[in-house]
C-alpha cells in the first residue's frame with residue numbers, strides 16, 4: 001500500500017491575520033460579519049489530503065512514465081533528472097466548506113468565504129507536507145502542478161489522477177470535464193526530491209501574481225530546459 005490519506009487536520013484559523021489580509025481589521029462592522037463567517041467555517045471544515053509513493057519507470061525527451069502512466073512535460077522530465085521516487089498528491093479544503101460557501105449569496109461575504117477556504121486548503125497542504133517529509137525522511141523537495149505552466153497543461157490532471165487512483169472516494173475531490181477540481185479550493189501536483197531549488201514561478205511570466213513564490217527568470221527555460229541545450233539523463 002503506497003497510498004496515504006491525511007485527515008483529522010486541525011484548522012486553527014488565524015482570525016486577526018485573516019482580517020488584516022482582507023483589510024477589514026480597522027472596520028468593526030465588516031470584521032464582525034467576517035468573524036461570524038469564520039467561526040461557522042471553523043465548525044464545518046474538514047480539510048483533507050491524499051498522496052502516494054510512485055515510481056518513475058521510464059523517461060523520454062519530454063515524457064516520464066510514472067506507475068504505468070505517461071506524463072508529458074519537458075520541464076518535469078528535466079527536473080526529474082535521475083529521480084526514481086515521486087509523490088503525486090491532492091489537498092483540499094473539503095466538500096463541507098465548498099457546500100457552505102455555495103450557500104452564501106452576499107458578494108462580499110462570498111469573497112471572505114473564499115479567503116477562509118484558502119486557509120483551510122493551506123492547512124491541508126501543510127499537513128500533507130509534514131506527513132510526507134516525516135514518513136519518507138525527505139530532504140529538499142520541489143513540486144510541479146498540471147496547469148501551472150504551458151509546458152504541463154491542465155489536461156494532464158487526468159493522468160495525475162490516474163496515478164493517484166480513487167481521490168474522489170478517498171477525499172472527495174473530482175475532476176470536471178475541463179480538468180478543474182471540485183472543490184475548487186484544491187491543489188494537485190507531483191512532489192519530488194531535488195538538490196536544486198525549483199519553483200514553477202521561475203518559468204511563469206504572469207505579472208502581477210499575488211501568489212508568486214519566486215521571481216520570473218526569462219532565460220531559465222532556454223538555459224536549462226531547451227531540448228537543444230540540455231541533455232537530460234536517460235533511464
Ligand code: SF4
Nearest residue numbers: 200201204209211212
Ligand atoms: S507566478 Fe503565480 S500563476 Fe505563475 S506559477 Fe507562480 S503562483 Fe502560479
